[in-house]
Amino acid sequence: MPRGPNNKGESPLVLRQRLRITLRNLREQAGWSEREVATALGWQPASKLLRIERGVLDISVMDLCVLLHHYGVEDDAQVEELIRVAGQAHRQQYERFRDILPSELAYFLQYESAASMYRSYELSLVPGLLQTEEYARTILESRPITTDSDDVKERRVQLRMERQRILHRVDGFRAVFLLDEAVLHHQVGGPAIMLRQLRHVRAMADATNVEVRIVPFARGAHPGLRGPFVVLEFPSPDNNELAFIEHQGGGVAIDVKSSSPASYVELFWAVEDCSASASESSDMLDGAINRLTDVLRMS
The missing domain is CATH 1.10.260.40 (lambda repressor-like DNA-binding domains)
Known part of the structure; x- marks a missing residue:
């Protein structure tokens, strides 16, 4: 036993x-x-x-x-x-945010901080773990009709910023972010905010434990077009991977190994195969940064 x-x-x-x-x-x-x-x-x-x-x-x-x-x-x-x-x-890392956390997201966050590997695919927005504070604030303020007070909105931003601490762990944690090229073109908050956001993504891509890859428009139809998702892996071989699929109401978390018909890890790999190389992705980020710099210079 x-x-x-x-x-x-x-x-x-x-x-x-x-x-x-x-x-x-x-x-x-x-x-x-x-x-x-x-x-x-x-x-x-x-x-x-x-x-x-x-x-x-x-x-x-x-x-x-x-x-x-x-x-x-x-x-x-x-x-x-x-x-x-x-x-x-029973102790919760995000206890002070409990009142503003949807149950599914609260469940996911319990495991996000314990993961050893973080795989994220985004179709139109910069992933939450890579968002600047002003970009995150713009996204949260653009939500459909909401009764959130200004204080609650600000706490949601601070929750997102606190989650980013996972990227600075020194225990072997790794993160791979796949971004559809559309992410580079949605000027969330206008060109100035977007420029600062892309510069932040570019800087994070140089971190030793973070990889950022872009899926170019030229790839056409690919497995990731159905929507964004995150897959967590844990250090213990007994632990199932956990997937989080976002939707307007919050999201849903599932055990990858019990999902059907295919593993979300395999889906991630399929999208990764459609992405540009790390160096090509950096060039695409630099190109988007340069375009926004020119827009601001001419304005």
Whole structure:
């Protein structure tokens, strides 16, 4: 029977991921399906266990003890360790933004900071992790009818800026951004704001752990035209990749390895195959920067 997660030096986000994997493994080794456990324990809705094992729902200490007893876990040290891990996993990095976070995005953010690899494809906008503050503010202010106060709007901008801290980690984290060429031509906020934004993207492309590639218009139809998405990978081989597909209402997070018909990692690779090389992409960025510089010079 597996021991509890080794949580020494790990973030609460990683602990939550490891805890859910441990609980799933314990159930499978006991020979129970999710529905059988939910029925035996009288849990309603029956999807409660499914949501716990997917990391969507926190597990209380009481429910954890009930599950461990049901799975026949009698090692006091293991039980104590899992209880401690569950408590630590409840801490949220973005707790102060909880009131403005859609549930699906909150779920995604729990894992974004724990990822070792970040793959992003964008069809029309600069990815959030590469946005300047003024570009992000313009995007958020352009949302459809909203009742957000000025304070809430500003907090949304600050949340986006705080998320960018992931790009400055020094633990082997890597990020690859694929941008459709359309991203370079949408003058969000006007030429001055867009110029500063593209210069920022160009500077980030020179970071050792960041790669920026452009998918040229000349590629024609390609697999990425259906819409933007993000794929996260984690350091543990037991962890599934997680995909986040954005839409107007927020987004949806799914386990890549359980998705159908094809892995989003493979989809990303297919779009990457359509992209220009790193050096060619840098040239395209420089070209867009030069065009905007000329526009401002002539204005």
